[in-house]
Amino acid sequence: MEFFDFHHHKKNIRNGIYNLDIEQIPPDFPYSIGIHPNDIDIADIDHQMVWMKDMMFQNCFAIGECGLDSLVPTDQKIQEEVFLQQIRISNEVKKPVIVHCVRKFYEVISFKKKAEQPMIIHGFNKKRQIAEDLLANNFHLSFGKAVLYNLSLQDILKTTPLDKFFLETDNEDFEIEELYLKVSEIKGISLDDLNEQILENLHTIKNG
Numbered sequence: 001m002e003f004f005d006f007h008h009h010k011k012n013i014r015n016g017i018y019n020l021d022i023e024q025i026p027p028d029f030p031y032s033i034g035i036h037p038n039d040i041d042i043a044d045i046d047h048q049m050v051w052m053k054d055m056m057f058q059n060c061f062a063i064g065e066c067g068l069d070s071l072v073p074t075d076q077k078i079q080e081e082v083f084l085q086q087i088r089i090s091n092e093v094k095k096p097v098i099v100h101c102v103r104k105f106y107e108v109i110s111f112k113k114k115a116e117q118p119m120i121i122h123g124f125n126k127k128r129q130i131a132e133d134l135l136a137n138n139f140h141l142s143f144g145k146a147v148l149y150n151l152s153l154q155d156i157l158k159t160t161p162l163d164k165f166f167l168e169t170d171n172e173d174f175e176i177e178e179l180y181l182k183v184s185e186i187k188g189i190s191l192d193d194l195n196e197q198i199l200e201n202l203h204t205i206k207n208g
């Protein structure tokens, strides 16, 4: 069985969403394109935006990863401005937004109002209250490797509605199949059903 990897950085994985590096040429499989807070080049931001718009080909599945990161030295106001610009692009091109967020969840929630397309928090690994607030605000959550060993995260996943999550490897070196197996166990559903559910979720976010 093939398992969809919602967010990854590995060129050898075709069944998933490959996150383009800044200024990279897109591959011939699904990808996301965006400006990560860490990659914002204030002196060159207009050019970075042009790159985004010019590289949005047929296989572009989503905008991102983009968002807010309190650990990145770039000024928060600038991060917010660049995030907002990307949300506007997502509205224009009608593609979902894959969100990178570090310690800025309530700011990200406040930006949801500006988004007309689904927003997915990738690499979710925080407390239950934050998960609940995100879900209540109609975000999707994408879970990664931490689910394999983090019991409180497993507990959060257990109560996350089936139609509200995705699974990803991100930068981590492990097989996505391992995560699907773990999650099918946590949710008490078969691997087949889980696989089908994730494909259905993809379909849902693709259609806004």
Ligand SMILES: [Zn+2]
Binding pocket: 007, 008, 009, 019, 065, 170, 171
């Ligand atoms: Zn990533």
